Amino acid sequence: MAEPLLVAVDADDVLFEHADPFCTWINASRGTNFKPHQYLENWPKMLGVDEVEAARLRNLFLRPEIFREFPPIEGMPEAMRKLKDARGFQFVCASKRRTSLGPVTRAALDQHYPGIFEHLVCLTEVNAEGVRISSRDKIEVCVGMGAMALVDDQWEAGRAMAQAGGEGVVFNRYPMSFPEGTFPMPLGMYEVHNPHELLRHFNAA
C-alpha cells in the first residue's frame, strides 16, 4: 500500500489566530492602531522601529503565556479532521516559531487538533537573551520530510514550496497582505481564503 501523503501546515494564521491577538497586544503596548491585514513578518518594517527595538518587542511577545491563549481559527479544527478522514493525509505542523514555544504549541495542537499532527517542527532557535542563533529553512525541512504540500499564510512560503516542486497553498484570510504584481500565480501555487476552500482544494469538501 502506498504511503499516506504528507502535508505540512503552518501554525500562525493558518491553525491559530496570530495577527489579530498581535494587533491587540501591540496596540495596547504602544498606542498604535494596527489591523491584522497589516501584519508583516518583518517587524522593523511593519512597526517603523529599528532592529534593537523590534528584538525587544519580540522577546516580550513571543512567550508561552501569550501564545497559549491564541484560539484556533474558526472552522479549521473541523476542516483538518475532515481532511485527515476523507483523504488519509498525514500532517506535520511546520512553524517559524521559536523552539522555546514548542511545548506550548504541541499542547495547543493536542487540545484543538487532537490526533491530527504527528509531527511539529519549530524552526527558530534563540539564545537565553532571545537573540536568534539559527533558523532552519521551512521549505527545506518540509521537502526533506517528504511533504507534498505546504499550507501557509505567507505568500513567499507558498511560492517557495511551489518552486521546490510541491504544492504551495496560501491560506489568505487577509487579502490586503498580498504583495502587488504577483499574479498570475506561479505553477503549483494556489490561494484559498477559508477552511471550506481548503477542503475544496484537496477534494475533501
Ligand SMILES: [Mg+2]
Ligand atoms: Mg503563518
